[in-house]
Amino acid sequence: NAGVMQNPRHLVRRRGQEARLRCSPMKGHSHVYWYRQLPEEGLKFMVYLQKENIIDESGMPKERFSAEFPKEGPSILRIQQVVRGDSAAYFCASSPSTGRGYGYTFGSGTRLTVV
């Protein structure tokens, strides 16, 4: 069982470019969460998805950010027209359920640097 796979591990983008971050959940996990960690801060919830559905996007910025979790393939967090303030570590976590007793597995994160 490979765990939660995130790629790339590091991503450098120039201002105005697009960033695509990928997350493959653990086998059997159908719930995916994205979190953002700014330097020296805790993780902040961005979005929660199940296959083909966005369940809770209350933490997503209103513009430039989008997420998807298609029926086949990894979950994608997409940031359009990146700005320096988007520089952060982005983490994905997956879970088999939101029910009692179920935990999460985190990926190792993608560090986005906007130059």
Add this chain to the structure above:
Amino acid sequence: AQTVTQSQPEMSVQEAETVTLSCTYDTSESDYYLFWYKQPPSRQMILVIRQEAYKQQNATENRFSVNFQKAAKSFSLKISDSQLGDAAMYFCAYRSQNGASNTGKLIFGQGTTLQVKP
């Protein structure tokens, strides 16, 4: 809305000694989980311990234990016999289990950086 506060940005402990990291939270809910996560320099988020709010008994995992005070909304982590490998950033986190609030998302504190001195 729920909040989680870690008031100690940095802590240090001598190897083999005991250290306690503080966490307080604010919620009007009665059913929730609390977690401590460890984040070493590799950035990997590692679950250290978790506590269910309806369980009065404090959770323990080997050298790690918690002091859960539900009325005071306090959830501290005690690390006994500290080891060099315990050096990391530690995050306290909250997860609702109440009905419509239960999307499973975690609310994190700001983190405490733990230094272990040899």
